[in-house]
Every structure is written in C-alpha cells, then in structure tokens.
Amino acid sequence: MRIAVVNNFFPPRVGGSAHMSASLAAQFAARGHEVLAITAAYGEAPAEEERDGYRVVRLPAVKMPQLGLSIDFDMSFVSPRPGNWRRLWKLLDEFKPDAIHLHGQFFDLSWLAGIYARRHGIPSLLTIHTLLISDNKLYGRVFRFLDAVLVRPILRYLKPRYVILDKLGVDYCVERYGTSDENSEYFPIAVDVAHFDKPLTKDVREEHGIGDAPLIVSLGHVIPLRNRLPLVEALPSIVDKHPGVKVVVVGRVYHDAFLKRAEELGVAESLIVTGAVPKEDVPSYFAAADIVTHDLNGGCGTASLEAMLSGTATIASVTEDNYPGIQLRNGENILLVRPDDAEAVARTVVELLDDPEHRAVIARRESAMVRANFGLDVVAEEHLRTFDKLVADADVLR
Structure with a gap:
C-alpha cells in the first residue's frame, strides 16, 4: 500500500503531533508499505530527505506570527507561497497514494491534500x-466562529474518516464538526516504546546541579492551554513540606505567566527552565524525575504518556473514561487531578514525595498500562487495519 502522511508539523520540529506522525510513518514503512511524508519547511531541515525507510518532502512555508493565542506554536503554512498547490498535487500525482493520512484539521496542508x-x-x-x-x-x-464558518465547511467537503484521540476530542468533534461513530475511529495517542528502551543520553541531575533533591519534571511547550500555573500555584505548599524541591520545565516558553507568578509567590528559585531539548534527551529527563506533571489544565498528551511509559509517577488532569475502550483507574494505573486545581496538585505531589514505595508502585502500573494500550506498534496496526478497509471500500466504488 502507498500511504501519504501529511502534517504541517514534522521533525525536526518538536511536539506531540510531529513525533506521532513521523513515528507512525516509520511503522508503516517498517511493515512494507511505501510512505511519502509531506510537511512544511522548518529551520535548516532539508527540502527532501530519506528517514526511517520513507521519503520526506518539505514545501516552502510562511511562519505565522505569534499572537499570544492559546495554540500559539511557531506554526508555518504553505498556501501563501506561490506554486505550493501545484507542487503538492504533482507530488501526489507521482506518488499515486492508495490512502492519505492527514494530521490537524485547521492546517492548510491537510486541506490541500484532502481536496x-x-x-x-x-x-x-x-x-x-x-x-x-x-x-x-x-x-x-x-x-468557535472559525470552526463554524471555515473548518467545518471544509471538513464537510473533504469527508475524511476521523481519528480522535480522547474523550475531550470526541465531545469537541461531535459539537463542532458533527462527527459520529459512523465516520470516526477512536485510537489513542501513539507512544514509541522502543525510544524509551534506549540508553540514556545524559545525567540531568548533574547537568543542572540538582543532586539528590526531590525533582519534578514538566515537559512540553508552555502555551496558554498548558500554562504550568497550577504547578506553580502548588509550589509554596510543596516547598513547605520538601524545601529542596526543584521543578525542571522542559520546552519552548511561548507564554511566561507561570514565571511571573513564581516570582510573586517567592518560589522562582525552585524553577529551572531549559527551553526545548532534542527528542533523544527526553527519556533522560523523565528518568531523573521523581514525579512528572505536564497536563494540569485538562488533558493527558504525548509527553505525559511517555513519562508514564518511562516508569516515572505521572500526574494528569483527565477523567477515567478519557480514552474510549481503555480503563484508567485513579490511584492504581494513573494519578488524576481536576484541571487547574493547584490544591490537588500540591496534595498529590506531597503524598508521592512522602511515600517512595507507593510512588514506585504507581509508576510501574502506569508504565504497564501505557505499553499495553498506547504502544506505537499497537496503534499503528489499528491504523493499518483501517486503511485496508478504506482502500477496499474505495475499490468497490470505482
């Protein structure tokens, strides 16, 4: 089967969407399928390369200005650049895909490839x-207005089959885009298990002078949707019980309200902000941590699942039914707090730091749960079964 994977976000750009699309593309290729990945140009990345058994083509792009919005990544779009529509369609004409995997409902590459x-x-x-x-x-x-007047009409024309990752996404897509069980698949986020079985690349505690102090790691870009404020608001109570505690925030800071709040609360000295780090270093940060907290504003994304996989006790803010078909049990195979609840964060962190044995048990259960349900091989196989069915159905209609 020939599969085109299309995403404005793609490595070396870091982020959950980029890593997931690249990892799935590699899995498709490893299973003998021909894969073409099409993305937007980024930094010094080459316009074309071979990686992990498949071809990557990066189209010229225009970087969107950062406006302080809740999704304020350094996003790039290809449609403003003359000739990209023709470039994209020529690539697809030459590749002759049997199926196309689009990533991101409001990205122009998804729209152009979807058309x-x-x-x-x-x-x-x-x-x-x-x-x-x-x-x-x-x-x-x-x-909401953009979804109603722009995204939903485009999706109505494209008629894709949706892949929705969690309950929040299901509820959102039903309301905003009119999705249903008839046109949707409910696959969880894919986590690359093999990446976390590799040797560690660095000693994070030594590099940052942390020593044996209690360490909380919070990994992922800081944007308004993941603002780190619940963690900072919880820090005075945590520091009161564990005065030497350090919090390492890993990721590009697009929204610095948490830094200002830390100054106001007198806990800024407990924070270490690293900026973005290479993907290969991520396991080292999780391995160094006693606790990982990232998704405290509502959610449980790639970074949190990778932390669980790595064997580090991880706190998130979703409901137990967040992943259709996957049973989360708070206090058994995951640690959950209400979104934006600093008191719950402080209480949970202190309890975990006070009881290393319980922390280790939770960490082992979280890791086993992620391996069984979110492993890249498991999720890739679900995608391929869906592609097989879609291609077979399309052949019948031709």
Whole structure:
C-alpha cells in the first residue's frame, strides 16, 4: 500500500503531533508499505530527505506570527507561497497514494491534500490533535466562529474518516464538526516504546546541579492551554513540606505567566527552565524525575504518556473514561487531578514525595498500562487495519 502522511508539523520540529506522525510513518514503512511524508519547511531541515525507510518532502512555508493565542506554536503554512498547490498535487500525482493520512484539521496542508483525495477518490484519515479552544472568552468565541464558518465547511467537503484521540476530542468533534461513530475511529495517542528502551543520553541531575533533591519534571511547550500555573500555584505548599524541591520545565516558553507568578509567590528559585531539548534527551529527563506533571489544565498528551511509559509517577488532569475502550483507574494505573486545581496538585505531589514505595508502585502500573494500550506498534496496526478497509471500500466504488 502507498500511504501519504501529511502534517504541517514534522521533525525536526518538536511536539506531540510531529513525533506521532513521523513515528507512525516509520511503522508503516517498517511493515512494507511505501510512505511519502509531506510537511512544511522548518529551520535548516532539508527540502527532501530519506528517514526511517520513507521519503520526506518539505514545501516552502510562511511562519505565522505569534499572537499570544492559546495554540500559539511557531506554526508555518504553505498556501501563501506561490506554486505550493501545484507542487503538492504533482507530488501526489507521482506518488499515486492508495490512502492519505492527514494530521490537524485547521492546517492548510491537510486541506490541500484532502481536496486532492476527494477529487481523486482516495480515502483519507484525519487525526485531530489540537482543539480550537481557549479559557479567554474572546479567543474562545473567535475559535468557535472559525470552526463554524471555515473548518467545518471544509471538513464537510473533504469527508475524511476521523481519528480522535480522547474523550475531550470526541465531545469537541461531535459539537463542532458533527462527527459520529459512523465516520470516526477512536485510537489513542501513539507512544514509541522502543525510544524509551534506549540508553540514556545524559545525567540531568548533574547537568543542572540538582543532586539528590526531590525533582519534578514538566515537559512540553508552555502555551496558554498548558500554562504550568497550577504547578506553580502548588509550589509554596510543596516547598513547605520538601524545601529542596526543584521543578525542571522542559520546552519552548511561548507564554511566561507561570514565571511571573513564581516570582510573586517567592518560589522562582525552585524553577529551572531549559527551553526545548532534542527528542533523544527526553527519556533522560523523565528518568531523573521523581514525579512528572505536564497536563494540569485538562488533558493527558504525548509527553505525559511517555513519562508514564518511562516508569516515572505521572500526574494528569483527565477523567477515567478519557480514552474510549481503555480503563484508567485513579490511584492504581494513573494519578488524576481536576484541571487547574493547584490544591490537588500540591496534595498529590506531597503524598508521592512522602511515600517512595507507593510512588514506585504507581509508576510501574502506569508504565504497564501505557505499553499495553498506547504502544506505537499497537496503534499503528489499528491504523493499518483501517486503511485496508478504506482502500477496499474505495475499490468497490470505482
């Protein structure tokens, strides 16, 4: 089977969507399928390369200015660059895909490749990674408007089969895009188990002078949707019980409210902010940590699942039914707090730091749960079964 994987985000850009699309592409290729990945140009990355058994093509792109919105990554779009529509369609004409895997419902590459798929009768899967939501009422209204007048009409035309990663995404897509069980698959986020079985690349504690102090790691870009404020608000209570505690925030800082709040609360000295780190170093940060907290504003994304996989006690803020078909049990195979609940964060962190044996038991159960349900090989196989069915159905209609 020939599978085109399309995502504006792709390595060397870091982030859950980029890593997931690249990891799935590698899995498809490893199983004998021909794969072409099409993405937006990024930094010094080459315009074309071979990686992990498949071809990657990066189209010229325009970087979107950062406006302080809740999804304010350094996003790039290809459609403003002249000729990209023709470049993309020529690539697809030459590749002759049997199926197209689109990533991101509001990215222009997904729209352009989706239009190609629709016009050529090629089945497409669309994975919903990021939701257009914001706690800011004005931004929330703007996002809802964009979903209604722009994204939903485009998706109605494209008619993809949706891949939705969690319950929040299911509820959102039903409301905003009119999805249902008839046009959706519920696959969880894919985690690359093999990546966390490799030797560690560095000694994080030594590098940052942490020594044996209690260590909390929070890994992922800092944006308004993941603002780290619940963790910072919890820090005074945590420091009171464990005065030497350190918090390492790993990721690019697009939203610095947590730093200002730490100064106000007098806990800034407990914070170490590293910026973005290479993917190969991520396991070292999790291995160094006693506890990982990333998704405290509502969610449990790639970084949190990778931390669980690595064998580090991890706190998240979702409900036990967050992943359709996967049973989460708070206090047994995951540690859950309510979104934006600093008191619950402080209480849970202190309890874990006070009881290393319980922390280790929780960590082992979290790791086993992720390996069994979120392993890249498991999730890739689900995708391929869906592609097989979609391609077979399309052949019948031709």
